[in-house]
Amino acid sequence: MDAVDRSILDALRANARATFAELAREVGLSAPAVHERVGKLEAAGVITGYHAAVAPEALGYSMSALVGVFLSDTADEDAVAEHLAALAAVEDCWFVAGEESFVVKVRVPDIGGLERAIRDLSKIEGVSRTRSTVVLSTRFEGRVRAAGDHAEPVLPKA
Numbered sequence: 414m415d416a417v418d419r420s421i422l423d424a425l426r427a428n429a430r431a432t433f434a435e436l437a438r439e440v441g442l443s444a445p446a447v448h449e450r451v452g453k454l455e456a457a458g459v460i461t462g463y464h465a466a467v468a469p470e471a472l473g474y475s476m477s478a479l480v481g482v483f484l485s486d487t488a489d490e491d492a493v494a495e496h497l498a499a500l501a502a503v504e505d506c507w508f509v510a511g512e513e514s515f516v517v518k519v520r521v522p523d524i525g526g527l528e529r530a531i532r533d534l535s536k537i538e539g540v541s542r543t544r545s546t547v548v549l550s551t552r553f554e555g556r557v558r559a560a561g562d563h564a565e566p567v568l569p570k571a
Contacts, residue, residue, distance in 0.1 A: 414459065417442065421450055422459070429463045466555075474520045477504070477551075478527055480534060481513035481544040488539025490514060496537040502530040513544070 420440045424431060433444040433451070440447065454460045469477070484493060490508065497506050497517055505518040519530045527545070534543050 414454075418450060418454060418459075421447060422454070425451075425460070425463075469520050473522050476523055476527060477518060477520045477548045478530075479546045479548065480517050480519055480531065481546075482515040482517060482534060482540055483512065483542045483544070484514040484539050485541045488514075488541075490539075493537055493539045497534075500530070500533055502526065502533070 417440055421436055424436050424439045428435075431439075433448045436451070437444040437447045442450075451460065469475070482493070482497070484490065493515070494506065494508070497503050497515065500519075502519045502521050503517045504520045507516045508514065509516050517534070519527065521527050521530055527547070531543055531545060534540060
């Protein structure tokens with residue numbers, strides 16, 4: 414993957430509905446060349462899909478929380494992960510190093526929904542306890558840098 418591929422990825426992350434002609438203008442290639450590169454990025458598994466970003470609040474999900482999931486000594490991590498995937502409130506799940514075994518992001522309508530989600534998490538066989546952190550606001554999320562993008566951060570001026 415070279416700098417042009419990274420530019421294409423950046424442009425697609427900004428607008429996944431961009432046409433090949435629009436991408437070509439942005440990266441300085443022809444539309445067929447961009448089409449070929451995008452196809453190669455898809456085939457290589459670099460581009461895993463396209464989606465519509467939806468405002469959770471518009472769907473009635475105004476609260477999110479990060480929940481650490483602690484497992485018992487005898488828990489089957491794979492079985493727990495399957496149960497976590499089956500819970501509608503769980504949006505993301507990470508297997509992590511540290512005190513918790515998993516950290517999940519839950520999205521719910523309100524505090525009652527959070528209580529139900531935590532109750533559902535606690536009922537999973539192998540879960541010994543949970544620890545929740547309520548998200549007050551989201552400053553940004555979903556940023557993925559292309560491999561090789563080692564640019565220094567641009568810090569706001571004081």
